Amino acid sequence: xxxxxxxxxxxxxxxxxxxxxxxxxxxxxxxxxxxxxxxxxxxxxxxxxxxxxxxxxxxxxxxxxxxxxxxxxxxxxxxxxxxxxxxxxxxxxxxxxxxxxxxxxxxxxxxxxxxxxxxxxxxxxxxxxxxxxxxxxxxxxxxxxxxxxxxxxxxxxxxxxxxxxxxxxxxxxxxxxxxxxxxxxxxxxxxxxxxxxxxxxxxxxxxxxxxxxxxxxxxxxxxxxxxxxxxxxxxxxxxxxxxxxxxxxxxxxxxxxxxxxxxxxxxxxxxxxxxxxxxxxxxxxxxxxxxxxxxxxxxxxxxxxxxxxxxxxxxxxxxxxxxxxxxxxxxxxxxxxxxxxxxxxxxxx
Amino acid sequence: xxxxxxxxxxxxxxxxxxxxxxxxxxxxxxxxxxxxxxxxxxxxxxxxxxxxxxxxxxxxxxxxxxxxxxxxxxxxxxxxxxxxxxxxxxxxxxxxxxxxxxxxxxxxxxxxxxxxxxxxxxxxxxxxxxxxxxxxxxxxxxxxxxxxxxxxxxxxxxxxxxxxxxxxxxxxxxxxxxxxxxxxxxxxxxxxxxxxxxxxxxxxxxxxxxxxxxxxxxxxxxxxxxxxxxxxxxxxxxxxxxxxxxxxxxxxxxxxxxxxxxxxxxxxxxxxxxxxxxxxxxxxxxxxxxxxxxxxxxxxxxxxxxxxxxxxxxxxxxxxxxxxxxxxxxxxxxxxxxxxxxxxxxxxxxxxxxxxxxxxxxxxxxxxxxxxxxxxxxxxxxxxxxxxxxxxxxxxxxxxxxxxxxxxxxxxxxxxxxxxxxxxxxxxxxxxxxxxxxxxxxxxxxxxxxxxxxxxxxxxxxxxxxxxxxxxxxxxxxxxxxxxxxxxxxxxxxxxxxxxxx
Numbered sequence: 130x131x132x133x134x135x136x137x138x139x140x141x142x143x144x145x146x147x148x149x150x151x152x153x154x155x156x157x158x159x160x161x162x163x164x165x166x167x168x169x170x171x172x173x174x175x176x177x178x179x180x181x182x183x184x185x186x187x188x189x190x191x192x193x194x195x196x197x198x199x200x201x202x203x204x205x206x207x208x209x210x211x212x213x214x215x216x217x218x219x220x221x222x223x224x225x226x227x228x229x230x231x232x233x234x235x236x237x238x239x240x241x242x243x244x245x246x247x248x249x250x251x252x253x254x255x256x257x258x259x260x261x262x263x264x265x266x267x268x269x270x271x272x273x274x275x276x277x278x279x280x281x282x283x284x285x286x287x288x289x290x291x292x293x294x295x296x297x298x299x300x301x302x303x304x305x306x307x308x309x310x311x312x313x314x315x316x317x318x319x320x321x322x323x324x325x326x327x328x329x330x331x332x333x334x335x336x337x338x339x340x341x342x343x344x345x346x347x348x349x350x351x352x353x354x355x356x357x358x359x360x361x362x363x364x365x366x367x368x369x370x371x372x373x374x375x376x377x378x379x380x381x382x383x384x385x386x387x388x389x390x391x392x393x394x395x396x397x398x399x400x401x402x403x404x405x406x407x408x409x410x411x412x413x414x415x416x417x418x419x420x421x422x423x424x425x426x427x428x429x430x431x432x433x434x435x436x437x438x439x440x441x442x443x444x445x446x447x448x449x450x451x452x453x454x455x456x457x458x459x460x461x462x463x464x465x466x467x468x469x470x471x472x473x474x475x476x477x478x
Numbered sequence: 479x480x481x482x483x484x485x486x487x488x489x490x491x492x493x494x495x496x497x498x499x500x501x502x503x504x505x506x507x508x509x510x511x512x513x514x515x516x517x518x519x520x521x522x523x524x525x526x527x528x529x530x531x532x533x534x535x536x537x538x539x540x541x542x543x544x545x546x547x548x549x550x551x552x553x554x555x556x557x558x559x560x561x562x563x564x565x566x567x568x569x570x571x572x573x574x575x576x577x578x579x580x581x582x583x584x585x586x587x588x589x590x591x592x593x594x595x596x597x598x599x600x601x602x603x604x605x606x607x608x609x610x611x612x613x614x615x616x617x618x619x620x621x622x623x624x625x626x627x628x629x630x631x632x633x634x635x636x637x638x639x640x641x642x643x644x645x646x647x648x649x650x651x652x653x654x655x656x657x658x659x660x661x662x663x664x665x666x667x668x669x670x671x672x673x674x675x676x677x678x679x680x681x682x683x684x685x686x687x688x689x690x691x692x693x694x695x696x697x698x699x700x701x702x703x704x705x706x707x708x709x710x711x712x713x714x715x716x717x718x719x720x721x722x723x724x725x726x727x728x729x730x731x732x733x734x735x736x737x738x739x740x741x742x743x744x745x746x747x748x749x750x751x752x753x754x755x756x757x758x759x760x761x762x763x764x765x766x767x768x769x770x771x772x773x774x775x776x777x778x779x780x781x782x783x784x785x786x787x788x789x790x791x792x793x794x795x796x797x798x799x800x801x802x803x804x805x806x807x808x809x810x811x812x813x814x815x816x817x818x819x820x821x822x823x824x825x826x827x828x829x830x831x832x833x834x835x836x837x838x839x840x841x842x843x844x845x846x847x848x849x850x851x852x853x854x855x856x857x858x859x860x861x862x863x864x865x866x867x868x869x870x871x872x873x874x875x876x877x878x879x880x881x882x883x884x885x886x887x888x889x890x891x892x893x894x895x896x897x898x899x900x901x902x903x904x905x906x907x908x909x910x911x912x913x914x915x916x917x918x919x920x921x922x923x924x925x926x927x928x929x930x931x932x933x934x935x936x937x938x939x940x941x942x943x944x945x946x947x948x949x950x951x952x953x954x955x956x957x958x959x960x961x962x963x964x965x966x967x968x969x970x971x972x973x974x975x976x977x978x979x980x
Contacts, residue, residue, distance in 0.1 A: 140860045143872035151874070346845040353838055356827035363786055363824055364839035364892070365810040423829045 162432075173439075177446040184319045186442070188328075194438030195331045196221070196386045198431060200409035201416075202338050203382030205430045206375045208413050209342075210355045211422025212265065212272040214376065216279035217383040217409055218402035220257055222287040224250040224387035229296040229397030232303070242302045250384035257283060258380025259373060266369035272376075280406065287399035295398035298391060306330070307392030327389045334385065338378070339427035351375060355422030411458075412437055415465040436465070485548035487512045487675050488533075488564075488644055493542035495528055502528040503539070504699035510644060515666060515676040517686045517707065520696035521719055521939060526679050529696070530646050533677075534566045535559040565637025565645040569652060571629050575622035579615045580604040583635045607635045611668060627658035634665065638674075645669075646677040651685060652773065663689050681771050683712060683976050695719055712978060713969065720939050720968035728944030729919055731765065731963075732926065738762040739797070741931035742783075742814075742900045747792030749782040751775075752955040756792070760900070760931040765922065767946030768935045770975045775955035776935040777819055780902040783933075784816035785809035797899055810839060815893035819904040819935070821882075825889035828878040832870050833859040835877050835888050840896045862891035867917060883914025890921065901925060903934040907941060919945060939968050951975050 174182040200217045207214045228250045235242055261279050264270040290296075310316075310323030342348040350371045353361040362368045391397045416433030418425025440461060444454045486509040495503040503525050510516045520526050531537045533544070535553040544551050546562050553559050559566070573582050580601050589599035601617070608615060613631060621629055630650060637645050651659045666676055666689060678690055686693060687707055694704040695718045703718050742760040747753060752775050760766045768776040782789045785803045794801050794809075801812040809816070818824035826835050833852075836859045837844045844855050859873040866887040870880055877888055886906065893901065903922070907915040922932055922945065936942040942949065949961040951974040959974040972978075 140863060140872060141856075144856055144860070144874055147872050147874035344850060345848045346841050346850055347848065349834065349838075349841060349845075349850055353827050353830065353834075356829045357823070359824050360827050361838070363784075363806050363816060363818060365805075365807040366838075367807065423827070 173443050177443060180446050181443060184316075184321050186446075188321060188325065190435075190438050190442045191328045191331075192325045193442065194434045195325075195327045196390055197405060197408050197412060197437070198331055198434035199334055199382050199386045199389070200405060201412040201430045201434050202334055202427060203379030204406075204409045204413050205416075205418055205425055205427055206338070206342065206351060207272070207379050208355075208410070208418050208420060209351050209422060209425050210372055210375050211358070211420075212372070212375070213276065213410065213420075214258075214261065214379045215273065215276040215406050216257060216261060216283055217379060217386075218404060218406035219280045219283035219287065220254050220380055220383035221387040221390060221402035221405060222397075222399045223257070223283040223290075224253050224384040225391040225397035225401065226287045226291045226296055226399055227253050227397070228384075228388060229298050229391055230290065233296070233299050235300075238300045238302045240302070242300055243306065246303075247385070247388055250388050251381050254380035254382075254384030254387070255377040256380070257383075258377035261380070262373040262376035265376070266372050276376075284399065284402075291397065291399045293399070295394075295396040295400075297396045303388075303392035303395070306389060307395065327393070330385065330389060334382070335427060335431055342427055347371065347374070352423055355424070357423075408437065411462050415462055417469050433465075436461075485545075486510060487514075487547065489545040489548075490529070490533065491543045491545070493529065493532055493544075494540045495532060495537055496540055502699050503532070505542070506696070506699065506701045508694060508701055508704075510675045510677060512643065512675050513670050513673045514692065515670060515678050515690045517678045517680065517690035517693040518696065519680065519683065519686070519693060519715070519719060521937075524696040524719075525699040526696055527648070528699075530566065530648065530677065530679070533559065533564060533646065560640055560642075563641055563643035565634075565640060565642030567630070567633045567637065567645060567647045567650065569649045571633055573621045573629055573632060576620050578620055579617055579624070579628075579632055579635075582621055582632050583607065583639055585636070587639060603639060604635065607638050611635075611665060613665065625658075626653045627655075627661065630654075630662065631665070634669075638669075642674070644675045644677065646679070648679045649681065650678070651680065651682060659685070681976065683715060683972075684978055716969045716972045716978075720972060728941075729916075729923055731945070731947060732763065732923070734761055734764045734947055738764065740795075741797055741929075742933070743793075743795040744783060745793040745795075747779070747782055747789055747794065749778060749787050749789045751778040751781065751787045753778045753782050753787075753789070754955040756955075756957055758950060758957065758960075760933060762929040762931055763926045764947045765926065765932040765934055765945060767942040767949045768933060768952055769939065769942045769949050769971050770952035770958070772937060774952045774975065776952045777904055778955065779952065780816060780904055780933055780935055781818075783809070783900075784814050784902055786816060786818070810896070810898075813897075813899035814902065815896065815898035815900065816902045817886075817889055817893065817904060817906055819908070821885055821889050825892075826877045826885055829876060831874050831876055832863070832868070832880075832888055833873040836862055836873075836891045836895065839892050858895055859891075862894060865894075866891055866921065881910075883910035883917075886910055886914065886918065890918070899930060901930055901932045903932065903936075905936055906934065907936070907938070939971060943968065943971070953977060 170182060180186060204214055204217060228246045231249045232242060232246045235245065257279055261272065261276050264275045265272045306326050309326045311326060311329065313323035316323045342351065350361065350366050353366060354368055354371055358368060390401055412434040413425070413430050414420060414433070415436055416425070416429030416431070418429060437458065440458060441454065444457060488510040490506065490508045493503050493506045506525065506529055508529065518526050528537065532539045533553065535555045535558050538554065544553060551562055553562065574585065583604040584600045589596040589603065615628060615631060616624065621632065634645065650662060654662065670676070680686065690707045692704060693707050693710050694701050695715065697719060738761040740759045741762050745757045747756040756779055758766065768779065770776050778787065781787045783794055785806045785808055788805065789803055794803055796812045796814060799812070801808060803809055822828060827838065833855050837855050841850070844851050856873055862868065863870060863873065868884050868887045868891070870884060877885060906918055925932060934942065934945060943966055947963055949966045949971065950957050951959045951961065951971055953975055961970060
């Protein structure tokens with residue numbers, strides 16, 4: 130067929146147009162979100178008598194969401210492949226207990242100890258992710274079941290290892306991660322101690338995994354598997370390897386979350402993770418990722434985790450008791466998902 | 479045949495049903511008398527299933543009338559069909575696998591005692607039906623643990639409990655052993671004696687004289703002939719089924735060069751998916767067609783070659799090099815491209831864009847260092863959109879939003895960018911319009927010109943005859959016979975495929 134320059138040019142134009150339309154939609158949505166956010170903040174600030182909109186409180190919100198947001202990053206990968214990972218909450222506990230025990234047994238401290246401890250935690254987390262994945266990719270078992278089993282096993286193991294008690298961390302090497310700040314000088318005029326180091330960890334993880342998902346071959350395969358696993362397999366994609374990697378990423382994220390929590394509370398506790406697996410799923414889904422797989426993005430997950438964090442924070446500031454908080458949170462999650470679905474249907478018309 | 483006098487039990491008059499791009503039923507008239515077994519035959523796509531779905535209330539006819547006992551009726555849903563005494567037994571049974579025989583037979587018709595199901599009455603009514611027929615069924619196990627024949631009997635009983643007077647059976651013997659078939663025929667004859675009528679759809683032409691009274695041949699959405707089975711010799715029947723001149727829109731196939739090398743060599747290929755000891759060669763510039771009935775194993779053969787199902791035995795060589803088929807990846811690396819039967823389920827990620835689908839199987843080439851080069855993807859996608867005339871607003875269109883023909887072209891684009899040596903086309907033109915069909919044929923010729931070898935599976939006889947240098951007729955997972963282009967006639971293909979002649 131003739132390669133008419135006209136056709137080619139027009140195709141390029143159309144693709145360019147599609148791309149700028151995409152950009153426009155994104156900008157419009159971002160602007161809308163911003164306006165909504167500002168309005169919300171004003172309302173919230175009034176409700177909380179000015180306690181919400183302080184630099185200190187906002188920093189606090191960011192630090193509070195760190196653990197859940199990092200879990201949700203791994204969860205996003207799993208959910209885009211149309212899977213689910215219920216084990217991440219217990220894995221926070223198991224990795225926390227293992228890391229605390231390990232750190233206590235080491236004769237050295239400082240940065241070396243942090244690196245070694247993290248490696249041990251990652252080995253446990255990724256290893257558990259691997260165990261989660263094997264029955265899923267080999268026997269085609271539902272991940273709901275395999276990760277549910279891991280959830281029970283990891284929690285039980287954490288309790289046994291810790292003898293039912295939090296394991297206090299003796300080394301002070303982790304203090305900086307847990308409670309330290311950077312850029313303190315810069316933040317001083319804002320009456321802030323600086324940016325929490327844990328928040329930096331979160332930012333780094335979001336950037337690295339955001340790029341991995343959106344820009345790499347691996348990320349494309351993750352979407353393809355979630356969109357149509359059989360078509361992906363017939364295209365020569367090693368579905369088993371990609372899925373296994375995804376569960377290992379999820380387990381690894383749980384380990385990082387476990388390290389940060391352990392550092393924050395100077396102990397590895399077998400109880401800190403209860404319910405967090407569901408919180409992480411909520412963040413992913415509120416962030417617009419489809420539980421049916423094939424669709425979603427890391428940015429959305431961050432916004433989802435942020436929304437849930439802000440909500441919790443505000444309710445605490447207003448003094449709403451915790452049962453009511455659960456109800457409100459449930460309603461908001463449902464609303465967010467319903468609204469997202471309605472928006473998609475509107476766009477699809 | 480009883481009751482040929484008077485009104486037929488069922489009369490369908492001038493039924494028309496059109497789908498976008500195809501007139502599936504083009505004025506079909508069809509009568510069934512009480513106590514008659516009426517065979518309905520025709521090629522794949524002749525309109526048998528559509529006609530029966532109209533009868534069952536699954537489709538509404540665009541035009542035409544249906545009479546039951548001489549009275550006009552409207553069948554606007556499955557319940558209406560049931561109320562008129564019409565029972566359907568599809569190839570895929572509609573039983574609840576975890577319930578037992580009795581529960582399935584009375585499903586939806588459970589005798590009640592107050593708010594509770596009356597188990598005793600249910601068992602009685604099921605037993606009554608079974609007793610009438612003199613058959614026994616195990617009552618103590620779920621249906622999933624019964625044989626296909628037992629499940630089929632339950633389907634028949636289900637219809638009878640609903641007072642069916644006409645039972646439609648679609649390929650009832652496809653999965654039965656000879657003994658089970660005998661038992662089924664006995665059952666049909668007993669019911670026939672009680673006045674129940676059957677519409678009997680089958681590709682197994684050799685069994686029709688044993689069971690049917692009359693036969694109607696459908697072709698291209700028309701009922702072209704109805705007569706008593708005794709007056710329908712097999713040869714004539716085959717001719718009636720396929721006897722249209724080949725459609726004129728097939729391009730001329732260039733002859734295969736005498737010294738063309740063998741590109742695909744398959745020896746002793748077997749797979750757990752019903753592929754048995756298949757051996758054949760395809761040379762550069764040659765199209766080998768795989769013909770045969772649905773379920774004969776054609777798709778399974780190409781899937782095994784492409785590694786979609788892993789073969790259990792056999793050798794596959796591409797361009798003289800042995801390949802170890804352990805999955806799609808190894809076949810793709812060797813230059814084998816499978817354009818699968820069901821593009822929506824197997825060929826495309828519908829929620830992804832044209833660009834993402836195009837590069838999916840060769841993403842390595844577009845992601846140096848692991849990072850996807852979107853510009854390069856766009857370039858190649860634009861080339862393919864032009865080359866294949868994919869009608870899409872651009873590379874960023876979501877595949878789901880394109881028409882069937884254009885979706886099929888994306889599947890082709892996905893393999894064309896990889897320069898494969900062997901192309902396995904499985905039903906390449908199913909459900910796509912005539913224009914796109916012609917473009918796909920033209921593309922196949924272009925591939926031949928580049929030295930590719932092509933294997934094509936098609937259920938459309940004219941297509942497989944018109945677009946193949948050689949034909950392999952597949953029967954029961956193995957090659958039933960090979961026909962050169964000169965030898966291949968529809969009658970011979972059907973004869974081999976149905977086991978009438980070797």
